[in-house]
Every structure is written in structure tokens, then in C-alpha cells.
Amino acid sequence: MKNKIVLFVFGLLAGIAIGVVFDVGIKAVFRQIRELHLSLNKIGVQQSQISQRLDSIQGKLKDNKKGAVITKGDIKTIMPVVQKDNAIAKDTLTNGPGNADSLIAEKEQSDSNIVVMTNQLITVSSLPVKNIDSVSSNKSNARSDSMLASMTNTSEEEDPSVYRVEFWQSPLNFKGYKMSIGKLVLYGINSTGHVALVKSDDGYYLLANQSAYKVMYTDDFKPFERVTDRMVLKKLSL
Numbered sequence: 001m002k003n004k005i006v007l008f009v010f011g012l013l014a015g016i017a018i019g020v021v022f023d024v025g026i027k028a029v030f031r032q033i034r035e036l037h038l039s040l041n042k043i044g045v046q047q048s049q050i051s052q053r054l055d056s057i058q059g060k061l062k063d064n065k066k067g068a069v070i071t072k073g074d075i076k077t078i079m080p081v082v083q084k085d086n087a088i089a090k091d092t093l094t095n096g097p098g099n100a101d102s103l104i105a106e107k108e109q110s111d112s113n114i115v116v117m118t119n120q121l122i123t124v125s126s127l128p129v130k131n132i133d134s135v136s137s138n139k140s141n142a143r144s145d146s147m148l149a150s151m152t153n154t155s156e157e158e159d160p161s162v163y164r165v166e167f168w169q170s171p172l173n174f175k176g177y178k179m180s181i182g183k184l185v186l187y188g189i190n191s192t193g194h195v196a197l198v199k200s201d202d203g204y205y206l207l208a209n210q211s212a213y214k215v216m217y218t219d220d221f222k223p224f225e226r227v228t229d230r231m232v233l234k235k236l237s238l
Contacts, residue, residue: 117171167191176223
């Protein structure tokens with residue numbers, strides 16, 4: 001009888017102990033589940049914030065890409081600077097250094113820390129024109145010009161016998177010229193070497209760097225056109 005009572009009491013105490021342990025364990029599990037749920041909620045909020053920041057950054061990048069088109073006096077991102085460098089090189093090859101100067105100036109305004117080299121005037125000199133027109137051509141031209149001048153009651157304008165020559169140096173190593181009546185602008189020609197301007201039956205020739213170049217009146221910068229015809233070179237004494 002006593003043994004049964006002892007076993008009953010022992011079983012009751014064991015059951016109570018197991019129940020307490022089970023209750024504590026259940027509470028601990030629910031607490032961990034609740035903490036995990038809170039952590040997941042926090043992670044979700046952080047992901048939402050990160051997503052919003054990414055959307056904001058992408059929106060700014062899109063705005064900057066729109067600003068990447070070269071506009072006068074406005075360079076704000078790295079991409080426009082790169083595109084402007086390409087535009088400067090392309091514009092110099094097509095139109096000479098004149099328009100490239102404006103692009104270089106814009107780039108210089110965009111970042112005061114960038115040192116930008118610009119075109120530099122080396123020297124200015126007067127260059128006499130050596131006329132090698134044929135005699136018959138000169139007489140014929142003089143006769144026709146005089147008749148035309150008398151018919152139109154206008155004075156005959158003579159070609160300049162001396163040209164003002166400007167020697168320039170381009171940071172992009174552009175080689176070319178621009179020519180108007182009485183003025184010749186040269187890029188990439190050594191001012192200390194022998195330079196001569198010759199007028200022939202078919203136009204003007206620039207003698208420089210031991211080569212001959214055909215030049216003509218132009219408002220835009222043009223690359224040098226080197227003469228390779230042996231007959232012309234012989235006439236120019238080259």
C-alpha cells in the first residue's frame with residue numbers, strides 16, 4: 001500500500017515537473033517565434049527602404065543620362081565629360097580648332113580642377129606672294145578684267161601682294177588652315193622654317209616643311225591638301 005502511495009506521489013510530482021518543463025519550453029518556443037517574426041518585419045522594412053533608395057538613385061542616374069547630351073556651359077556628370085571629349089576630337093577633325101575652342105571652354109567651366117589647354121598663337125608675320133602666272137594668262141586676265149570693270153563701272157580689285165600669316169598651335173595637334181583675302185591662318189606649320197606663298201594659274205600654293213599644299217579661300221578650317229603632281233611640283237621648283 002505504501003509503495004503504491006509512493007509511486008502515485010512520485011508520478012504526480014513527475015507529471016507536474018514535466019508539465020512545468022513543457023510549459024516553459026512552449027513559452028520559449030513561442031517567444032523565439034515572435035522574435036523571429038519581429039526580425040522578419042524589420043528586415044522587410046529595411047528592404048523596403050533600400051528599394052526606395054535604389055529607385056531614387058536610379059531616377060537620379062536617368063536624369064544624369066539625360067543631361068549627358070552636350071549643352072552649352074552645362075557639364076554635370078562624368079558621362080557628359082567623356083562625350084564632350086569625343087565631341088571635341090570629332091569636331092576638330094571635321095571643322096578645325098575653331099568650334100573645338102568653345103567645347104574646350106565649356107569643359108573648363110565644368111570642373112575648375114581640370115587644366116585645359118587651348119589654342120596658342122605662336123607668331124604673326126607678313127608673307128609676300130610670289131606670282132608665277134604665265135605671261136599670256138596675265139595679259140588675258142588683265143584685258144578681260146579691264147573690260148569687265150569698264151562695263152560695270154567698277155574698279156578692279158587686285159589680289160593682295162602681301163598676306164598676314166598667323167601661326168597657331170593646337171593642343172589636339174590639328175593641322176590645317178583658313179584663308180581669306182589678305183590673311184592666312186596656319187595650324188601645325190613651323191614658323192621658324194621656310195614658308196612661302198605662291199600664286200599660280202590655278203590658285204595658291206603654300207610651301208612649307210619641304211612640301212607644297214594647295215590652299216584656297218575658305219571660312220572654315222580645312223586640312224592641308226598636299227600636292228603630289230610632279231608637273232606642279234616642278235613648276236613650284238620642288
